[in-house]
Amino acid sequence: MAAQLSMLLAGLIFGFGLALSGMTHASKVLGFLDVTGNWDPTLLFVMGGAVAVSAIAFRFVLRRRAPLLAEQFSLPPARQVDAPLVAGAALFGIGWGIGGYCPGPGVALLAAHGWETWVFIPSMLLGALLHRAFKSSLGGGGARAAVAAPEN
Amino acid sequence: METFTPVTALIGGLLIGTAATLFLWLNGRIAGVSNIVAGLLEIRRGDVLWRLLFLCGLVAGASLYYLAFGEVPLHRADFPAWLLAAAGLLVGFGTSLGSGCTSGHGVCGLGRLSVRSLVATSVFVAVGIVTTFVVRHIFGVY
Numbered sequence: 001m002a003a004q005l006s007m008l009l010a011g012l013i014f015g016f017g018l019a020l021s022g023m024t025h026a027s028k029v030l031g032f033l034d035v036t037g038n039w040d041p042t043l044l045f046v047m048g049g050a051v052a053v054s055a056i057a058f059r060f061v062l063r064r065r066a067p068l069l070a071e072q073f074s075l076p077p078a079r080q081v082d083a084p085l086v087a088g089a090a091l092f093g094i095g096w097g098i099g100g101y102c103p104g105p106g107v108a109l110l111a112a113h114g115w116e117t118w119v120f121i122p123s124m125l126l127g128a129l130l131h132r133a134f135k136s137s138l139g140g141g142g143a144r145a146a147v148a149a150p151e152n
Numbered sequence: 153m154e155t156f157t158p159v160t161a162l163i164g165g166l167l168i169g170t171a172a173t174l175f176l177w178l179n180g181r182i183a184g185v186s187n188i189v190a191g192l193l194e195i196r197r198g199d200v201l202w203r204l205l206f207l208c209g210l211v212a213g214a215s216l217y218y219l220a221f222g223e224v225p226l227h228r229a230d231f232p233a234w235l236l237a238a239a240g241l242l243v244g245f246g247t248s249l250g251s252g253c254t255s256g257h258g259v260c261g262l263g264r265l266s267v268r269s270l271v272a273t274s275v276f277v278a279v280g281i282v283t284t285f286v287v288r289h290i291f292g293v294y
């Protein structure tokens with residue numbers, strides 16, 4: 001029960017912080033990416049604040065043998081930089097630069113729903129499904145796919 | 153909301169980092185939204201509830217902010233729906249292929265000093281900048 005509540009709480013703080021930071025407004029995100037327009041550096045401050053906390057606090061957390069409310073850490077395995085990583089990040093960058101939504105603010109569209117919610121979320125899910133279909137059609141060993149899944 | 157808002161940005165960022173830290177410390181998991189969502193497409197026993205709880209919390213947290221402060225984002229009247237659908241497809245496919253997004257690679261991966269996440273973050277920010285330039289200043293879509 002404590003574990004379940006903590007998951008809800010982590011999501012709650014995450015969502016509140018996202019909305020407070022202004023990052024649920026596509027206009028603010030695109031204002032950051034639009035460096036040749038009326039540039040808005042807000043996103044840099046959001047990332048700076050978030051990474052400042054994670055970079056310091058993760059060091060202490062990861063020194064523990066196990067998390068407080070689970071048996072073990074579920075971390076992505078250490079891997080090399082590879083083509084899927086770079087190609088995936090590039091495709092994601094195109095979609096992000098078009099719409100101004102990455103997955104967090106995309107999900108948060110449910111909190112302020114309108115036409116963008118019902119267009120963006122289903123197409124994002126379809127995109128993830130298409131990747132799964134594409135991956136299994138390549139038939140690339142199940143072992144590697146299983147290893148690849150838990151990252152982030 | 154077109155103006156630079158550094159104070160709320162910084163506080164919001166600190167909250168996001170705190171949420172990611174709590175999630176790792178208490179549950180041992182990476183708060184990467186793209187993977188949390190994509191994992192729901194493949195229902196495995198014992199792997200659904202934590203995802204739903206985090207995502208419900210995320211939506212509730214944003215709702216709470218809008219209720220308290222009223223700054224609800226407006227949906228763009230003139231933005232083409234087909235283009236937003238293409239954006240969604242690319243975000244879903246790309247984050248699945250690249251194993252992460254702004255939260256997983258950006259906030260958590262950079263926090264873990266992961267070279268993969270540093271490369272991914274640099275690539276999606278750079279490509280995002282070029283894409284926004286093309287969409288806004290060449291095609292004139294806002």
